[in-house]
Amino acid sequence: MKLQHKSRTLNRRRFLAGAAALGSTGVLLRQVEATEGNLSHQHHQATARPVLSTAPQSLLDRIDPKPTQPPGEPGKDYTPVITPNNVSLAWKVVNGIKVYHLIAEEVEHQFAPGLHARCWGFNGRVHGPTIEAVEGDRVRVYVTNKLPGATSVHWHGLLLPNGMDGVAGLTQAVIKPGATFRYEFTLRQHGTFMYHSHHDEMTQMALGAMGLFVIHPRKPKAERPDRDFAFMLAEWRLDVGTSRPNPNEMTDFNIFTFNAKAFPATAPMAVRLGERVRIRLANVAAMSHHPIHLHGYQFRVTETDGGQIPLSAQQRETSVLVAIGQSRTIEFVADEPGDWAMHCHMTHHVMNQMGDKFPNMIGVKAAEVDAQVRRLLPDYMTMGHDGMAEHGIHLDTGHMKVPENSIPMRGGPGPFDYITMGGLLTVLKVREELDDDRAPGWYQHPKGTVASTATVAELQRDGIKV
Numbered sequence: 001m002k003l004q005h006k007s008r009t010l011n012r013r014r015f016l017a018g019a020a021a022l023g024s025t026g027v028l029l030r031q032v033e034a035t036e037g038n039l040s041h042q043h044h045q046a047t048a049r050p051v052l053s054t055a056p057q058s059l060l061d062r063i064d065p066k067p068t069q070p071p072g073e074p075g076k077d078y079t080p081v082i083t084p085n086n087v088s089l090a091w092k093v094v095n096g097i098k099v100y101h102l103i104a105e106e107v108e109h110q111f112a113p114g115l116h117a118r119c120w121g122f123n124g125r126v127h128g129p130t131i132e133a134v135e136g137d138r139v140r141v142y143v144t145n146k147l148p149g150a151t152s153v154h155w156h157g158l159l160l161p162n163g164m165d166g167v168a169g170l171t172q173a174v175i176k177p178g179a180t181f182r183y184e185f186t187l188r189q190h191g192t193f194m195y196h197s198h199h200d201e202m203t204q205m206a207l208g209a210m211g212l213f214v215i216h217p218r219k220p221k222a223e224r225p226d227r228d229f230a231f232m233l234a235e236w237r238l239d240v241g242t243s244r245p246n247p248n249e250m251t252d253f254n255i256f257t258f259n260a261k262a263f264p265a266t267a268p269m270a271v272r273l274g275e276r277v278r279i280r281l282a283n284v285a286a287m288s289h290h291p292i293h294l295h296g297y298q299f300r301v302t303e304t305d306g307g308q309i310p311l312s313a314q315q316r317e318t319s320v321l322v323a324i325g326q327s328r329t330i331e332f333v334a335d336e337p338g339d340w341a342m343h344c345h346m347t348h349h350v351m352n353q354m355g356d357k358f359p360n361m362i363g364v365k366a367a368e369v370d371a372q373v374r375r376l377l378p379d380y381m382t383m384g385h386d387g388m389a390e391h392g393i394h395l396d397t398g399h400m401k402v403p404e405n406s407i408p409m410r411g412g413p414g415p416f417d418y419i420t421m422g423g424l425l426t427v428l429k430v431r432e433e434l435d436d437d438r439a440p441g442w443y444q445h446p447k448g449t450v451a452s453t454a455t456v457a458e459l460q461r462d463g464i465k466v
């Protein structure tokens, strides 16, 4: 560590010497002096040649706020990212700098039909809208705090000057309610990153104060995707009947979300057959790592939050573990049509509320119990003796009442039967024909390609006794 620090100091000295030697950079030098504090005269006596290019980028950030590259343009420089159930944050260019405005505020949010909560997000959304930019862009993000308490915003995974890192108390003062802070830095990397509150994180992140920060490469080495999807994974504790996520929960979460939506409210990913698809997955949940599994495909893991993985090292996978604080990007060519599930493979993460509070009823002779109980409670019905599948169906058909504002173990109706998954489930819809303005309906399978009841003739032919 000491060595590293020494070499950085040396770099600064060499740079200053160079700047002084250039003569015309007097203004530049004064700015550096103002930033760096007391610089002893002997620094200027060094005779090194100008080495501007080796000065640490963070120093350049401070001394020259002018952008070095024109702002990247959507369509021309990158294929805009799609954040299902959310949007990208609008920006404008002022003197070559991309200017964004985040407003931290309380938001009435719907996780799925039947389940609302008062969360904390940005710009009327939970999570906040996706910040999208291009490597080399200089960005200026204003953060206005309309929350009842102080906050700050940290740019998770970004390489930037320390004072822009957003850690309340450590690198900046808190943003008090009503105040607006300015963050500004040049993007030196590309990939999938995040932003989130870094003040009273336990509370503010549990209430949803986070979002995605996608940086496109300036000169992509890899082929550009046709569809570029981005998801934030999250978990929440929302006690049945309440409407405020509980930030004090440490281990026991009961709502699991893609972009703050639990299935069946997760918007599907619609792609055309043969398209190159990129899916970005990011996780700053409180406690859970999520192994995200895509059906029907082998994908390549192309990026971590540390950047692009060399082609030779990109592993083929069918599940990718997205640990807390990480992002993973996967890519594949959508060459198999259909409705393909993408979900977390932790089975309790495709469950909603109450999945963990149910007594184990497997194997209970429900009919006998029910008959006895019905003498006292005519509508009584034992749940769970053959699993949880029936639960969602009873709820959806209105056979059973659910407590107000809750989605207990609910899935959603599918084309063949009830889909018995909630939470971290979404669907990749690959179609030959696609109307980009309309979500495709259920996949129409070619005749004879759907698993179905075996016929007597088939069983006889193959010698299967049942």
Ligand SMILES: [Cu+2]
Residues within 6 Å of the ligand: 256, 288, 289, 290, 291, 344, 345, 346, 349, 424
């Ligand atoms: Cu999970």
